[in-house]
Amino acid sequence: AKLKSYKNDILTQDSIKSLQADVQEFLKSRKAFQATLQPPEITLSSDQRNAFIKLEIKNADQFEFKIIGSTQISSLLTLDDTLDLDNIPTGGNNLVAELTNRLRNYYSKKGYARLEISADETQAPQNHKKLVAFTVKEGSVIKIDKLLFQGRYSRSPEKYEKLFMKNASDIIRQKLYYKNDLDQAVGFFVQELQNEGYLLAQVI
Numbered sequence: 699a700k701l702k703s704y705k706n707d708i709l710t711q712d713s714i715k716s717l718q719a720d721v722q723e724f725l726k727s728r729k730a731f732q733a734t735l736q737p738p739e740i741t742l743s744s745d746q747r748n749a750f751i752k753l754e755i756k757n758a759d760q761f762e763f764k765i766i767g768s769t770q771i772s773s774l775l776t777l778d779d780t781l782d783l784d785n786i787p788t789g790g791n792n793l794v795a796e797l798t799n800r801l802r803n804y805y806s807k808k809g810y811a812r813l814e815i816s817a818d819e820t821q822a823p824q825n826h827k828k829l830v831a832f833t834v835k836e837g838s839v840i841k842i843d844k845l846l847f848q849g850r851y852s853r854s855p856e857k858y859e860k861l862f863m864k865n866a867s868d869i870i871r872q873k874l875y876y877k878n879d880l881d882q883a884v885g886f887f888v889q890e891l892q893n894e895g896y897l898l899a900q901v902i
Contacts, residue, residue: 709749714738721753725788733758734789759821759828761793765801767834770808780804794819794830801832809874812837840875862887 702720707713718735725733736754743750763777771777781797790796798817805813814835821828845862847855863871865886867879 704751709740709751714751717751718753721755722788725755725758726784726786729761729783730755730758731761731783731786731788731793732790759826762827762829763797763832764829765832765834767836768832769836770805797830798832801834805834805836806876806878807869807874809839809841809869809876810836811840811875811877842870842873842875842880861890864890 702716704713704717718738721735725731734756736756739752739754741750741752742748763781764774765771765777771780781800786793786796794817798815802813802815805815814837816833818831818833819828820831845855845859847858851858862883866883867876869876869879870883
């Protein structure tokens with residue numbers, strides 16, 4: 699991102715907000731995710747015809763990321779996309795925890811329910827950079843072998859499985875275990891049965 703030149707622009711609240719937004723976008727493009735802008739300091743020239751705006755930036759360290767032990771993420775570009783860095787607001791204090799959670803969700807949706815992730819952040823003060831290294835122990839992919847229906851029911855297990863999969867996510871349809879989506883599919887399944895008149899239907 700390039701900063702627009704604001705020289706000779708008329709000084710207004712809107713132009714100041716636009717300048718601040720451009721600076722924030724520039725900082726994000728430089729991966730300075732924890733940078734914060736201080737309130738602008740405005741001074742006028744002696745003839746009152748020109749204004750000088752000072753914007754102070756704090757915590758402007760540039761982040762770099764790497765991942766160790768992954769078979770699913772093959773490059774830094776793929777890692778950046780997986781972490782969805784374009785949608786990280788600047789100025790946050792919980793960046794590493796947020797990115798670790800995003801990485802965990804990425805793996806969970808691929809069936810890696812036994813995943814272990816740790817994140818190590820190191821500072822390089824001489825060049826204002828922070829390196830975050832994610833170490834991943836993927837474990838094995840957990841797949842759903844089959845759905846087993848027990849108890850009192852009036853249809854064949856195959857029909858119940860078809861009904862169960864009707865509103866299930868793509869992950870569950872691929873028979874991959876992802877607890878959040880499985881719980882959601884169970885809820886939809888019960889709702890479908892109740893909509894068909896089985897008002898006391900429940901899954902235990």
